[in-house]
Amino acid sequence: MEIADFIPWWCLVGFTAGWLAQRRGRIGRTWFALGLLLGPIAIAILLLSPPPSSTGESHETDPV
Amino acid sequence: MRPILFEIGGFAVESYLFFYALGCVVGGIVFWWEVRRRRWPLEAMLFVMIGCIAGAFVGSALFSLLFLDWSELPRNHRFGELLGRTVVGGIAGGFLGVELTKKIIGYPHRTGDAFAVAIPLGHAVGRVGCLLGGCCFGTPTSLPWAIRYPAGSVPHAIHAHQGLIEPESLASLPVHPAPIYEIGFDLLLFVILWRMRNHFAERGMLFRLYLALYAGYRLLAEFTRGDSAFPEVGLKPVQYLLLFAAIYYGWVIWKQIAAQKKEPA
Numbered sequence A: 001m002e003i004a005d006f007i008p009w010w011c012l013v014g015f016t017a018g019w020l021a022q023r024r025g026r027i028g029r030t031w032f033a034l035g036l037l038l039g040p041i042a043i044a045i046l047l048l049s050p051p052p053s054s055t056g057e058s059h060e061t062d063p064v
Numbered sequence B: 001m002r003p004i005l006f007e008i009g010g011f012a013v014e015s016y017l018f019f020y021a022l023g024c025v026v027g028g029i030v031f032w033w034e035v036r037r038r039r040w041p042l043e044a045m046l047f048v049m050i051g052c053i054a055g056a057f058v059g060s061a062l063f064s065l066l067f068l069d070w071s072e073l074p075r076n077h078r079f080g081e082l083l084g085r086t087v088v089g090g091i092a093g094g095f096l097g098v099e100l101t102k103k104i105i106g107y108p109h110r111t112g113d114a115f116a117v118a119i120p121l122g123h124a125v126g127r128v129g130c131l132l133g134g135c136c137f138g139t140p141t142s143l144p145w146a147i148r149y150p151a152g153s154v155p156h157a158i159h160a161h162q163g164l165i166e167p168e169s170l171a172s173l174p175v176h177p178a179p180i181y182e183i184g185f186d187l188l189l190f191v192i193l194w195r196m197r198n199h200f201a202e203r204g205m206l207f208r209l210y211l212a213l214y215a216g217y218r219l220l221a222e223f224t225r226g227d228s229a230f231p232e233v234g235l236k237p238v239q240y241l242l243l244f245a246a247i248y249y250g251w252v253i254w255k256q257i258a259a260q261k262k263e264p265a
Helices: A003-025 A028-038 A040-048 B016-039 B042-067 B087-105 B114-132 B154-161 B178-195 B205-224 B237-262
Strands: B003-010 B011-014
Touching: A003 A028, A028 A040, A028 B042, A028 B237, A040 B016, A040 B042, B003 B042, B011 B016, B016 B042, B042 B087, B087 B114, B087 B205, B087 B237, B114 B154, B114 B178, B114 B205, B178 B205
Parallel strands: none
Antiparallel strands: B003 B011
């Protein structure tokens, strides 16, 4: 497999992270970017992190 | 010494790279734990962590080029084995990577306190790779806990190059187990910083304490490190940088502690 073969899958991971993030009360476009940078790790972190409203997590900035 | 940790499907996994990656994972988990405990915004912190790792890679490689004394290495050795393996460069590069990322995403607050507990534990894990991989070795010593590296290792090649041993020798001279010293110090540092997580009123002070303590330790530890040569006069170039960092951050911490004592309870 060449690197180019991974690009569609990597984009799919980004879109999945963005879609999951929106369902969990987070910002979709930010998690799309994190999905592209971290790959499946971003999805794992997202699934392990409770929604921000339940943790009292601060919103000091919207990174993207 | 065990440079190749294991093989998967004919692919050799280097001990150094395995424990380097494991150290990043362990450090990442501690960082994430701290971010959640402090209720900092997860997304911004993930970008900051990515910036830190990218900066650490670049800084580590640049410091290798700047501070490694290439003339000490025998010509027939794989120079790549020592490239990008300086933690001081990793910390400096990571620091710049974080600041650059914060600028890009517009995050104005200090983030170092979460890294302060994550770095020492990740570093301790990574040093196991140094011990098994044969880098970051110590200076020759006759102490009873000295270790020897086998033929084919970097210490063996350097000792042979310097005429300290015969090239056909089976092992290097006995040297300080420098990675083990550092594992012990990093674990101690992790415990100290973990217990002091809520001590400072000002954000960023825990990270400065980490920088002061680690710079102080490394300044002294360099005297037992044999992977870079001492100049004929004075200290190694990196030691001047560490001396400055230890004094500067030590002074900042001392000022903060004095200010906290003055404040009414």
